[in-house]
Amino acid sequence: METDTTRLGLIDTGASSAPVAEASPSPTLYRPGTVRLLSLDAHGRVLDWITWQDAACLYAREAVAWTLGDPCLHIHGGTCRTTGLRSGMDLHPIIAARGHARSRALDPTPNLTNQALFARDAHLCLYCGQQFNRPQLTRDHVMPISKGGRDVWENVVSACFHCNSRKSDRTPQQASMPLLAVPYRPSWIEHMILSNRNILADQMAFLKAQLPKRSKLSA
Ligand SMILES: [Zn+2]
Numbered sequence: 001m002e003t004d005t006t007r008l009g010l011i012d013t014g015a016s017s018a019p020v021a022e023a024s025p026s027p028t029l030y031r032p033g034t035v036r037l038l039s040l041d042a043h044g045r046v047l048d049w050i051t052w053q054d055a056a057c058l059y060a061r062e063a064v065a066w067t068l069g070d071p072c073l074h075i076h077g078g079t080c081r082t083t084g085l086r087s088g089m090d091l092h093p094i095i096a097a098r099g100h101a102r103s104r105a106l107d108p109t110p111n112l113t114n115q116a117l118f119a120r121d122a123h124l125c126l127y128c129g130q131q132f133n134r135p136q137l138t139r140d141h142v143m144p145i146s147k148g149g150r151d152v153w154e155n156v157v158s159a160c161f162h163c164n165s166r167k168s169d170r171t172p173q174q175a176s177m178p179l180l181a182v183p184y185r186p187s188w189i190e191h192m193i194l195s196n197r198n199i200l201a202d203q204m205a206f207l208k209a210q211l212p213k214r215s216k217l218s219a
Contacts, residue, residue: 030072036196037073038203040096042066046189046210047097049196055091063099067092069202093202110191112151114139118158119194126180127163127172138164142183143171153185193217 036049039058042065056075058064069092077087110116118137125132127140140159143149146169157179159167167175186194189210193199194217199207211218 029074030200032073032075035072035093035198035200037091038094038192038206040094042096042098044096046192046207049192050095052091055095056089058095058097059089059091063097065096065098067096068094068206069200072200072202093200094206107188109153110186110188110195112153112156116186116191116195117153117156120153120184120186120190121158121181124158124180125160125163126157126183127159127167127177129180130160132158132160136160140164140167142179144169147171154183157181157183187212187215190215190217 032052036051037055039047039050039055041047052073052075055073071090072093073091075089075091077089079086114137115134117139118134123131123134123137125137137158138161140157140163141149141151142155142157145151149155163177167177172179189207189212193204193207193211208218
């Protein structure tokens with residue numbers, strides 16, 4: 001583990017907003033809690049976003065296989081009684097952990113939450129095409145549940161309250177309300193991009209390099 005004492009004390013618990021001041025030419029250091037770290041298995045497969053606390057545990061357990069990117073967080077440890085020196089650790093934006101990762105499929109299906117759904121549809125109502133804030137959006141079942149439609153990514157779209165109530169218990173055809181886009185299940189990588197609003201440049205570059213070509217997020 002790298003312990004760069006020159007950077008000790010740069011991050012404190014003050015109230016200024018991230019990123020905090022840093023000594024040039026050090027990389028930008030963020031305030032713990034403002035960013036999440038991208039965890040990979042030892043083969044480089046993307047697992048999930050983790051908090052700095054989880055990342056610090058990996059470092060402390062010496063479970064980090066390798067990292068990518070310049071350190072983005074510095075975490076203070078305790079002060080050594082004999083030397084008076086304060087321990088600390090640098091955390092990297094992308095962290096591959098050794099050992100066995102959680103068993104999970106290579107491209108697991110992201111949980112279907114409203115937050116993830118609205119992010120997939122860019123907060124647009126897929127009937128009227130207008131953009132809305134989260135509280136004004138609803139989850140519409142293209143084929144209504146009452147008609148045998150399922151609550152799965154491929155059968156749900158973001159819809160504003162107005163369009164949802166107008167469509168009511170009908171299919172788009174029956175309601176003469178054509179969909180503006182075909183609903184799809186995001187890949188795990190797409191989900192990672194859609195589920196974090198504060199992705200660091202190194203993390204985004206890593207994720208985008210793994211997007212399928214057809215992805216709308218590739219641009
Ligand atoms: Zn609408």
